[in-house]
Amino acid sequence: MSDPEAAAQPPPQVSHRGRSAAPIASSNADGEEVPEFEPFGLMPRGPPPLKEFLDIWDVNMLRKPNEVNKQQHSTYLYASDHLIVRRGQEFQLKVTFDRPYKPSDDKFAVEFVIGGSPQFSKGTYIPVSVTSDRQSLWAGRVVDSTDNVVTVGITPAPDCIVGKWRTYVAVVTPYGIRRTRQDESRDVYILFNPWVAADSVFLDEGNEREECVLNEVGVIYHGAFDDVSERPWNFGQFDYGVLDACLFIMDKAAMPITNRGDPIKVARKASAMMNSRDDDGVLVGNWSGDYTYGVAPTSWTGSTEILLNYSSSKMPVCYAQCWVYAAVFNTFLRCLGIPARVVTNFFSAHDNDGNLKTDIILDENGRIDKQRTKDSIWCGPASVQAIKHGQICFPFDAPFVFAEVNSDVVFYSRNPRDGTLLPVKVNSSHVGRMVVTKAPGQDTRRDITDQYKFSEGSPEERTVLEKAEEYGCQREKATPLEADVDLDMPLIEVRVGDDFELKLEFNNKSGQARTVDVYVSGNVVYYTGVTSSEFLFKTPKVTLDPRKAEKKVIQVRSQDYMRQLVEQANLHFIATGKVKETGQIVTAMRVVTLHNPKLSVQVSGLAKVSEEMLVTVEFTNPFKFNLEDVYVRVEGPGVMPPKSKHYSLITAGSSLTWTESFTPRREGPTKLMASLDCAALRQVYGQAQLTVKP
Structure with a gap:
């Protein structure tokens, strides 16, 4: 018998002791107070006499979208008040002192700190001197000195840690180091830099780089190779809160801060974290067709809502399938500056x-x-x-x-x-x-x-x-011998809900008559190719005269396949048969992509920054049956955050019209993307383009 008291004992305390002197820093959110004054050795009682030395009045991070840093670093699209720059490339900040800076007498540095227990040897504490005789891992220089204001140029190493760094300005005195106090507004995000050859993510082709880093609106393809369908997706890598959500993913994975400068390690860790089965990752996969406790994978219109929900709730988001994982992962990579495509x-x-x-x-x-x-x-x-x-x-x-x-x-x-x-x-x-x-x-x-x-x-x-x-x-x-009878199923275009004809074309290449017993199986399959259900099975027999062709037509009724449909549904037909006279096998496969009705998306109003506009989404139910429990979503990068509306019933032949207001926050071309989703009808999309003026 086991001792119930012993069974109730808590597990032994796990410790890093014996492996390292301190816990491995694995959270970008962690931070320690850096002292405003750090004395050199023992100090007499009372404050040291520091009035004759430089005092820091202000630090301007030049963090506005129209200022030099975000323009030169291609980060002006991020919806963030913080400075966001890319490694391996100089950025600037302005320091205002209490008097003019004297290079011969005054010594100051700009310090950058990331994570807990920052150390110079780990690359998590970087002091940057502005004089050539005291250079560190990151280059520093005085760009300009006018009156009391010094403009400092900082160039982070092209392999430095990517994340959110805290910034301090420190003045060296004979008594110790005097620093600015911690101020969150001075935090700087440092990203990978595909514009710089020394960065391992460098991409030299300009159009590819523009697409794979800066483009927010994507297209995801599905269906069959000869009948391709597509749907829009808002990657939203510049939307408010998305950058912090991406950093949270690495924190949630307890990824060591020191590994976050390696794009391979970052990509591999994030790839695992997309799935909730790994360390409570971002998304819960679901192929069951029952999405009662979450959002159907086909209903999402972009990555923003998913990432913001995950970072705020700290819990996996329901639900996803492969293209959702791919799209959100693509957002993560582009947001951090790693070129990526779906x-x-x-x-x-x-x-x-x-x-x-x-x-x-x-x-x-x-x-x-x-x-x-x-x-x-x-x-x-x-x-x-x-x-x-x-x-x-x-x-x-x-x-x-x-x-x-x-x-x-x-x-x-x-x-x-x-x-x-x-x-x-x-x-x-x-x-x-x-x-x-x-x-x-x-x-x-x-x-x-x-x-x-x-x-x-x-x-x-x-x-x-x-x-x-x-x-x-x-x-x-x-290499089996080829049969002397060819079998083909030609391409057909089918709208969801339609009856259609499936044609089988036989061609007897021999000089003798041939008889083929054929088995035709029609299956509703997931986009993965995994069979959901068989809805059709026919066994025609075909007699072929020498060197003659013959067609067989099989009627496919919508009532047979509609009840079986799953998301991103395709119909997969396989015909196999045996030639009676030779025993040879004939086969043919055909994937039929079901084409859905479209949403109408219209915008109205003056397309101008900070001016209210309207978007109208319209849909007519073309079927002879009602659509129940319908969700409509709409969003657009830079103009409209994700919004949704629920309709309990759309009766056969009836229409819905939903109008929502939005206010563009930045200029330039963009899109509004909408989806309609319910159990009986998946993959219904629409979009509208607009160009916002300043």
Whole structure:
């Protein structure tokens, strides 16, 4: 028997003692009071006579959006009253003394401190001298000295810690160091700098840098490679509170302050923190279709609301799916100055354990064996060059990402007697068919497949696959004979709620008649490729004359698939069959993207900074059924914070009109983005462009 009193004992106290002399600083929010006067050794009673030495009257951080620092550092878009600069590049501040500064007699420094227990050796305490004979890790100089005002230039090291630094001005006297008292308004945020070659995040192509750091409005692509759908997203990296929320994510992860100058460590830690399963991270994943206790993933219009909710509640936000994780992670990276973009791969091999095969198992009749087919077709940072060249030994998830874009879809026929699997068809081009992202400076998509892989069938591709095999990736070597009957399912465009015809086109290339027993399966699938439910199963038989083609038409009714729909729903049709005369297998796959109705978004009023405007969102229910428990959201970077409205019912054929006021806070081109979401209808979006005048 166990002792109940012993079982109730608290766990032993965990201590860092024996490993380090003090706890590792892991919070940017922590800070210690720096003494206003730090004596050199023992002092006699009473205050020292300091009147003859420099006294600091004022420190101007030059932190306004139209002043030199934010303009030169491309940080004027941040909705923050604090100074925000980028490392490896000079910024300026003005110090007003009680008398003119005399370089020969006076000694002063600007001190920067981050985190708790700051130390010079750790790079968390940086004293910056303005004289050439006392330079530190950060360069300092006097830019100008007029009357009592000295303009100081500070250049943080290009690999310094990224975060919120406290700033002090210190004057050296024979008795000790006299400092300004701590003032939060003098805190300075130092970010990564893709404009400076010495920074490891440097990006030399101007248009790419503009897009991947400064652009707030993104496009996320989904659907099928030959029928691409898109939705807008407000990354909102400059919105009020977002920068602090990004720093909080690193604090929440207890990431050591000293690691926060390394973009790889920052990106890897933040990637893990996007998911609530890691250290109570930002977002709770949910693919169930039940979002009662949160926001449906398809309802979000941007990252701002998610990040602000997380930083204020200190709790994970409900709910997300993959594109939400990607978009919020993209916001985090751009906000801190790391160039980033959201990429969509059509189609990804997600459940392949890092091998190069996505297996589809057929029974002896050519029908898919659903019990044995487990793979589906749909990361931490990995080198894109390593992925393209098969160097999957590189950290951190290179084997996984390589397989995502290079797997073959292999059809196996299972022998019912002994369970052995015989490869009967290999499709080497379905996975990784196309990789896209938003084009720099435009709302069009850009095909970047060639950045991740060489052309299908090229000598370079064969070399890369052989290289990957050397590192342990397995792929199917067999080359089954091609069937002499071709099967194709042509592309069709379908609006959600419509009945439609699915066409199967057969072509007999042989000089003899052929009979094909076909199995056609229609499934509602998540954007990941994982099957939600099968809504259609047909077994047509096709007889083909020699060297003739034949079409079969299958009627698909909306009432069969509408009740099964999930978010970002696609319909996935797979046709498999066996040629009676030869035993050969024929297969075809088609992803049908369901196109949703659009929201109308209109703006009215004078588009001018600080002038009130109106946005009107309109929607008409085009279906024969009611929409219940409907949420509408709208937001726009620099002009409108996220707002939402709930409608309990939108009856069939009826319309809603929602008008909301907003006041632009800055000039320039921007967008308002809106979404409508309910259980019966996901992925309904609209947007309006406007250019705000000063």
